[in-house]
Amino acid sequence: MADTTLAELTTLRVGGPAGRLLVADTTDELVAHVVDAWSDEDDWLVLGGGSNLLVADQGFPGTVVVVRTRGIDAETDADGVTVRVAAGEPWDAFIATTVERGWTGLEALSGIPGTVGAAPVQNIGAYGVELSDVLTAVDFLDAETGERSWVPASELALGYRTSTLKHGRRGVVLTVEFRLGTATGDGVPVRYAQLAGSLGVELGTRVAPADVRAEVLRLRGSKGMVLDDADPDTWSAGSFFTNPIVSAEFARTMPVDAPRWQVGDDVKLSAAWLIEHAGVHRGYGVPGSRAGISTKHTLALTNRGGATAAQVAELARYVQVTVANRFGVTLVPEPVVVGDLLA
Numbered sequence: 001m002a003d004t005t006l007a008e009l010t011t012l013r014v015g016g017p018a019g020r021l022l023v024a025d026t027t028d029e030l031v032a033h034v035v036d037a038w039s040d041e042d043d044w045l046v047l048g049g050g051s052n053l054l055v056a057d058q059g060f061p062g063t064v065v066v067v068r069t070r071g072i073d074a075e076t077d078a079d080g081v082t083v084r085v086a087a088g089e090p091w092d093a094f095i096a097t098t099v100e101r102g103w104t105g106l107e108a109l110s111g112i113p114g115t116v117g118a119a120p121v122q123n124i125g126a127y128g129v130e131l132s133d134v135l136t137a138v139d140f141l142d143a144e145t146g147e148r149s150w151v152p153a154s155e156l157a158l159g160y161r162t163s164t165l166k167h168g169r170r171g172v173v174l175t176v177e178f179r180l181g182t183a184t185g186d187g188v189p190v191r192y193a194q195l196a197g198s199l200g201v202e203l204g205t206r207v208a209p210a211d212v213r214a215e216v217l218r219l220r221g222s223k224g225m226v227l228d229d230a231d232p233d234t235w236s237a238g239s240f241f242t243n244p245i246v247s248a249e250f251a252r253t254m255p256v257d258a259p260r261w262q263v264g265d266d267v268k269l270s271a272a273w274l275i276e277h278a279g280v281h282r283g284y285g286v287p288g289s290r291a292g293i294s295t296k297h298t299l300a301l302t303n304r305g306g307a308t309a310a311q312v313a314e315l316a317r318y319v320q321v322t323v324a325n326r327f328g329v330t331l332v333p334e335p336v337v338v339g340d341l342l343a
Helices: 027-039 091-100 116-122 193-199 209-222 271-277 309-327
Strands: 018-024 044-047 053-055 060-067 072-077 080-086 135-142 148-152 171-182 236-239 245-247 260-263 266-269 291-293 300-303 336-338
Touching: 018 027, 027 044, 027 060, 027 135, 027 171, 053 309, 080 116, 091 116, 091 209, 116 171, 193 209, 266 271, 271 309, 291 309, 300 309
Parallel strands: 018 060, 044 060, 053 336
Antiparallel strands: 072 080, 080 171, 135 148, 135 171, 236 300, 245 266, 260 266, 291 300
């Protein structure tokens, strides 16, 4: 992989070369590669599925460790099942396994690209479920101390698309532990109105996990959020911006038809609605650029084929400025940005 660029390892398909690229197929290799990288004075980056990265065209001058570890271990008891999963397991393949084995709690997170080890970093969520609902601990190699230990989920400050793993706690997730339910004849409750509507049931109705997974995959596919190598309209980092959380006072200044959800004392707004109503519509592209808004979902910034990281960043800045000018809201990118692109 000496000549591999990071564009070949990310779902946005942009990004230049790494200074050094190491691949870990086992947890022992992952630990060894990471410790080796830490012993160097250069910067380092751990890469899983590359689904939440925007890497500069200049690439990354330090060491990139690609995580390809595999393994799923489970211990069932009367109340459920404890599952430990290697960080490099592809996320959706793992979800498929949970459904096949009758483990419940993650079926609504089907179709999300990336790896299991990256999931706690973002505290991924969709259709009324967040990883924090079932995450119990991570096996973590700490960059500051060099120590490896199991860190309880309660110490990760898991919030909306955030955690201490994303902000402040430097190191590498080696294994992720979940506490899942076991399937019963009455299925699992549907917790999200859109999902319930598409399934043709009332909110809270219990549905077979396999049916939930199938409908989530269909919904995500209709929004271009299931990666398809043959369809550039899916070459993205998923939702590029997080839904902004504002004060209740500020929310009252928004148009009455702007979607909103109460989050404690604050209010969450819809980034997709803000983008669309600021005048940036599906399919929009900056003239002369190969980056564009997905034709299926306003929140996805896509590589139409041959786009550069600079072009993706230019489109992201255009969206941010347009929404800020129209609504006074600054949209925050969800992907990790490697390089000086959105400063």
